[in-house]
């Protein structure tokens with residue numbers, strides 16, 4: 190028998206769940222279909238477990254930076270205890286998430302379904318029909334095609350390691366590559382981070398990335414740029430890594446962090462006329478796919494915005510509103526801040542120096558080493574640089590790039606300044622708690 194709903198959502202990550210809650214609150218009948226863990230990537234195998242593991246790594250780094258400045262003796266990360274701390278949080282996520290959805294009146298289904306030629310969604314013997322569908326299936330880790338591909342592990346495996354291997358290799362100098370490298374290094378592993386060209390973290394400011402890579406190397410990570418891994422073969426208890434330039438080395442585990450692939454293959458999208466490209470599902474400015482009844486949100490969408498949890502949640506709120514009020518205007522994203530949670534952290538928001546290079550008279554670019562500022566001197570942060578892009582006509586910061594151990598909180602303060610168009614004059618009318626990263630804001634424009 191076919192079950193009919195107002196809206197059927199495929200995927201229960203921040204995108205799918207955000208839409209489900211918003212629509213159920215407006216008394217729509219909603220179903221969510223999930224083929225793995227309710228909650229999706231972020232709380233189960235992404236942002237949240239990563240940040241829990243980083244808690245110990247950051248605590249150790251803060252302590253290490255203060256050695257001889259009031260702290261004697263370093264600390265050690267106990268990986269099994271740290272993993273237990275992480276699991277204490279993540280193990281409960283799927284059940285709690287599903288219970289939350291049910292309590293909000295959402296019907297849940299477990300399994301991998303696919304669209305039918307009739308435009309319904311089939312999960313085993315069940316068939317769901319709906320006025321609207323939302324595809325929120327996210328992405329999964331890419332495995333580079335190479336000899337020995339079966340020997341490659343992924344971020345999912347890393348975030349569940351029972352023991353930290355003595356020597357690890359990570360392929361891919363993106364967000365995940367640098368974040369996992371910092372965690373492994375802080376936990377005591379010998380880490381090789383291998384990137385295929387000379388421009389890791391290409392979404393970030395080139396000058397800050399150069400400083401960031403130098404800082405990461407300083408922390409003891411073996412970063413190898415312009416290096417292509419061609420083969421990973423088992424060698425007794427270890428793995429033999431072969432590179433295109435003829436080098437070979439042994440390592441205990443190899444993780445592939447060379448990008449993620451949209452989860453579209455199982456959905457039979459052709460049956461409902463949805464087009465995709467290698468970045469995901471194509472949508473219009475209302476996040477409608479090429480089938481006007483079907484929306485797509487979050488990581489599975491093909492677009493230039495960064496693929497992040499708050500952005501998936503923003504999409505979800507927009508689509509729920511679009512279903513409730515089809516005449517709303519096109520989606521308009523605010524500034525989207527993003528952070529690489531390494532040692533140090535690297536963050537960016539708004540326009541970059543590259544964006545304004547063609548019009549140097551209209552913008553001022555300030556790049557400052559801030560290690561001597563109280564905020565950073567206090568904790569003896571060895572790496573602290575802030576670059577701001579200021580619109581001369583308004584004296585407003587319109588873009589910021591930050592590298593430091595405090596970059597995550599400072600970038601949010603910049604985001605508020607950019608979105609709320611807070612200029613120097615307005616800042617001077619505010620009283621912010623001192624001394625904090627936010628009270629430094631008055632010094633940047």
Ligand SMILES: Cc1cc2nc3c(=O)[nH]c(=O)nc-3n(C[C@H](O)[C@H](O)[C@H](O)COP(=O)(O)OP(=O)(O)OC[C@H]3O[C@@H](n4cnc5c(N)ncnc54)[C@H](O)[C@@H]3O)c2cc1C
Pocket residue numbers: 199200201202203204205222223224225226227228229230231234235236237239300301302325326327328344365452455456486487488489496497498499501530
């Ligand atoms: C290691 C890692 C660290 C990250 N760290 C951060 C961070 O610090 N900050 C940040 O903002 N973002 C971070 N991200 C990105 C963030 O996790 C994603 O942007 C976010 O989860 C996207 O939400 P989503 O709902 O679009 O997709 P997902 O969270 O991936 O959810 C999609 C869901 O759909 C399910 N699904 C897939 N196919 C099907 C199917 N055929 N049928 C039914 N269900 C299906 C999946 O199992 C999954 O549960 C990180 C990602 C990773 C991998």
Ligand SMILES: NC(=O)c1ccc[n+]([C@@H]2O[C@H](COP(=O)([O-])OP(=O)(O)OC[C@H]3O[C@@H](n4cnc5c(N)ncnc54)[C@H](O)[C@@H]3O)[C@@H](O)[C@H]2O)c1
Pocket residue numbers: 333360361362363364365366368383384385386388389390391416417418446447448449495496497527528529530
């Ligand atoms: N802190 C965060 O907010 C956070 C953390 C993790 C992931 N994410 C999101 O998830 C997405 C995926 O993260 P990711 O790190 O997997 O992807 P990514 O696109 O950031 O990085 C992948 C990197 O691998 C490199 N690469 C590609 N082929 C390679 C090869 N053959 N050899 C070596 N390197 C190669 C790419 O040039 C790129 O730099 C990100 O774009 C981001 O939106 C966000």
